[in-house]
Amino acid sequence: MHFLCLHGAGTNSGIFEAQTAALRYELGGDHTYDFVEGVMQLPKASAIDKVVAGDFGYFGYFKPDDCNSFHKALDDLELFIQKEGPFDGVIGFSQGATLASALLLRHLGPSTGGELDAHRTPKSDELPFKCAVFLSGYSPLDWTCMHAQQMQGSTISIPTAHIWGVNERGDFGGPQELQQLCDSQTAYFHEHSGGHEVPGAKNRKDLIQSANAIKRMLSSL
Numbered sequence: 001m002h003f004l005c006l007h008g009a010g011t012n013s014g015i016f017e018a019q020t021a022a023l024r025y026e027l028g029g030d031h032t033y034d035f036v037e038g039v040m041q042l043p044k045a046s047a048i049d050k051v052v053a054g055d056f057g058y059f060g061y062f063k064p065d066d067c068n069s070f071h072k073a074l075d076d077l078e079l080f081i082q083k084e085g086p087f088d089g090v091i092g093f094s095q096g097a098t099l100a101s102a103l104l105l106r107h108l109g110p111s112t113g114g115e116l117d118a119h120r121t122p123k124s125d126e127l128p129f130k131c132a133v134f135l136s137g138y139s140p141l142d143w144t145c146m147h148a149q150q151m152q153g154s155t156i157s158i159p160t161a162h163i164w165g166v167n168e169r170g171d172f173g174g175p176q177e178l179q180q181l182c183d184s185q186t187a188y189f190h191e192h193s194g195g196h197e198v199p200g201a202k203n204r205k206d207l208i209q210s211a212n213a214i215k216r217m218l219s220s221l
Helices: 013-019 021-027 067-084 095-108 175-180 204-219
Strands: 002-006 032-036 089-093 131-135 160-165 187-192
Touching: 002 013, 002 095, 013 021, 013 032, 021 204, 067 095, 089 095, 095 131, 095 175, 131 175, 131 204, 160 175, 160 204, 187 204
Parallel strands: 002 032, 002 089, 089 131, 131 160, 160 187
Antiparallel strands: none
């Protein structure tokens, strides 16, 4: 499986590669990963202060609370997939998961079939991914610029895996809302004992259970 990997806001692709190293090791197999860095420079995420020292450049895919930035990020991601794909799946953490789920909802929304949407964005009948892994992801419908009424009733129909922490921060409704946007028959999840983070080697039990949730998702393809 070839995965597109989207990092969280205020980090970068190198940090996300390190954050997911243990999880990717546990997944094993012949998977390949393409880590794509955001182009929007953002303040360093406070959650990584203790693990990353120095200024290596911290980025995101869109500015928080900026609808134009959000939709440009969707358009840029669409074009990147067209040029660099195909990808079998996507792995997104936090903002990266929000962006990936928004792209899937755009394709699954009420206006599909190759026309332009309200933001003059080309749409296609083919979904960009066969599966998705959302790590501490948040529902894109919590962003007013996703036009929740237009997306009401839309379901992410591909197999998904949802990993989040029991101490997850409470803003934007929480990762459970993103899970509820996905087909319950093929949505697999694990709630680990940490917070807004990727499960790592420091807690092997959570690491294994997170990897197993993703493996169950992959076996459903």
